[in-house]
Amino acid sequence: MKWLKDFLLNRHEGQPSFGLQRLTGILLAIYLIPHVFLNGYALFFGAEEYDAATMMAQKLHWLELLIILGVAFHMFNGVRIIAVDLLALTRSRKPLFWAAGALTVVVMIYSIYIYIPKMFGH
Numbered sequence: 001m002k003w004l005k006d007f008l009l010n011r012h013e014g015q016p017s018f019g020l021q022r023l024t025g026i027l028l029a030i031y032l033i034p035h036v037f038l039n040g041y042a043l044f045f046g047a048e049e050y051d052a053a054t055m056m057a058q059k060l061h062w063l064e065l066l067i068i069l070g071v072a073f074h075m076f077n078g079v080r081i082i083a084v085d086l087l088a089l090t091r092s093r094k095p096l097f098w099a100a101g102a103l104t105v106v107v108m109i110y111s112i113y114i115y116i117p118k119m120f121g122h
Contacts, residue, residue: 024070038057065112068111
């Protein structure tokens with residue numbers, strides 16, 4: 001429980017940023033494994049089997065929104081980390097954290113706008 005004690009002692013935007021960056025990185029790495037296997041399915045089993053496998057995956061279309069959320073946050077937070085480290089913007093790390101969060105929200109709103117018709121078959 002040392003990590004929880006450290007988290008509670010160091011209350012600043014870097015703590016959740018670090019934790020979410022690690023979490024999204026791990027989850028995206030885990031996601032890539034079935035993604036690569038599913039896309040390689042056509043090579044091994046043919047187009048008909050691939051179509052059947054992707055039809056089953058269409059029921060999980062809403063999970064793509066979670067993938068977009070993870071990718072967007074990981075990307076914008078990663079750019080923020082690079083900017084803070086390489087461009088010596090440590091004094092503006094808090095506004096950059098909120099900017100990364102705002103950009104993530106903008107991407108999610110746009111993605112929801114695009115995906116809602118697809119999810120309901122329009």
